[in-house]
Amino acid sequence: MDRRLSSIAHSHHPIAAPVLGVNVNRLLRRAGRQPAARILDLGCGEGAWALQALAHYPDGHADGVDTNPYALERAATAAAERGLADRLTLHERDARSYVPDGDYDLVLCVGSTHAFGGFTETLTLAGRHVHPDGVLLVGEGFWEVPPPPGALAALGAKAEDYTDLAGLTDIAGQAGWEPVYAHISDTAEWDDYEWSWTGSLTEWALDNPGHPDAAAALALAREHREQWLRGYRKVLGFVTLVLRRH
Numbered sequence: 001m002d003r004r005l006s007s008i009a010h011s012h013h014p015i016a017a018p019v020l021g022v023n024v025n026r027l028l029r030r031a032g033r034q035p036a037a038r039i040l041d042l043g044c045g046e047g048a049w050a051l052q053a054l055a056h057y058p059d060g061h062a063d064g065v066d067t068n069p070y071a072l073e074r075a076a077t078a079a080a081e082r083g084l085a086d087r088l089t090l091h092e093r094d095a096r097s098y099v100p101d102g103d104y105d106l107v108l109c110v111g112s113t114h115a116f117g118g119f120t121e122t123l124t125l126a127g128r129h130v131h132p133d134g135v136l137l138v139g140e141g142f143w144e145v146p147p148p149p150g151a152l153a154a155l156g157a158k159a160e161d162y163t164d165l166a167g168l169t170d171i172a173g174q175a176g177w178e179p180v181y182a183h184i185s186d187t188a189e190w191d192d193y194e195w196s197w198t199g200s201l202t203e204w205a206l207d208n209p210g211h212p213d214a215a216a217a218l219a220l221a222r223e224h225r226e227q228w229l230r231g232y233r234k235v236l237g238f239v240t241l242v243l244r245r246h
Contacts, residue, residue, distance in 0.1 A: 002213075002216070003068045004070050005201065005216065005220060006068060007070035007071050007074065008200055008201055008204050009197045009200050009221075010200070011200045012196045012199065013193055013196035013197065014045070014074070014078070015048045015049065015193075016046070016110075016111050016112075017139050017185075017238060017240070018185040018189045018192070018193035018238050019110070019189060019193075019238070020189050020192065024052050025052065025056070026183065027137060027181070027240055027242060028052060029056065031106055031135045031137060031242055033057055033060075033106050034057070035060065036060055037057040037105040037106055038061060038104045038106075039061070039063070039104060040062070040104040040108065041065065041107075041109075042109045042112060042115065042126050042129075043065070043066055043095055043109055043110075043111070044064030044065060044066045044071075044072075044090070045075070046071045047071075047072075047074075047075030047076075047078055050062040050063075050064045051075075051078060051082060051084055051088065053106065053108070054088065057106075060087065061087050063089050063090075063091060063104075064088060065093060065095050065098045066095075067093065067094055069092055072090045075090055095109075095112070096115065096125060103129065103131035103134065104131060105131055106130075106135050106137065107126055107136050109126045109136075109137070109139070110137065111139050113138065113140050118161075119138070119140045119168065120171055120175065122138055123136070123138070123172060123175040123177055126138070127177070132245065134244075135180075135244055136244075137241070137243070138241050139240040140238070140241070141162050141237065141238050142163060142165050142168050142236075142237045143159075143162050143163065143235065144164075144165075144235060144236065146159075147235050148235070150230065150231050151232040151235040153231065154227035154230065154231025154232050162236070168241070172243055176245055177244065178243065178244055178245070179242065179243055180244050181241075181242040182239055182240065182242065183239065185237065185240075194224075194233075198224050198225040199221075201220055202218060205217040205218035205221070206218075
């Protein structure tokens with residue numbers, strides 16, 4: 001998808017995952033880092049997770065990594081508006097190639113495991129940035145129920161692209177990580193995310209009828225809404241895991 005349209009789609013839901021703000025805060029509390037924590041958000045988008053983490057860790061600093069310049073621009077604006085510009089450093093680059101200066105107390109990769117090629121790869125590649133006693137917080141999809149053909153077609157996926165929830169915890173354990181907490185997004189969170197995603201594109205297209213991207217934005221919103229409502233709603237789940245090494 002065009003990066004500009006992706007940024008527009010998230011304008012009313014900067015958390016680019018089906019997780020409400022109250023649950024972002026709960027997850028960050030359970031991560032339990034020190035006030036001066038070093039934070040890394042891989043696939044940070046508009047920086048919503050990193051900025052909220054800085055609110056929890058008042059002496060901390062965060063690095064945000066993403067390839068979308070429009071999202072990073074919004075992240076920089078949000079940081080300035082919240083007085084956090086000096087505590088958030090943004091990097092426009094591929095998360096795979098990010099070379100940090102030292103280890104991090106908290107590494108986030110929520111809804112961005114595709115940047116590493118999947119959940120298993122994220123545990124290895126994002127996990128290498130985590131301090132030995134640090135926390136890796138990963139958000140990933142899973143099958144709530146066995147996926148019917150319509151859901152697979154809507155997602156452009158194969159059944160083996162995801163596992164069930166128990167399978168995710170098995171994969172984490174095999175990679176050397178133990179869940180110490182998790183949040184499973186409910187239907188209301190999914191609906192809020194999807195209606196915000198499709199609605200933001202629709203509103204923008206209707207408000208900018210003469211823009212060369214208006215027709216494409218409206219078509220994308222309609223296509224995505226159809227895929228969600230007639231395809232993967234209540235089939236694809238989402239869990240955010242708080243992981244520590246065992």
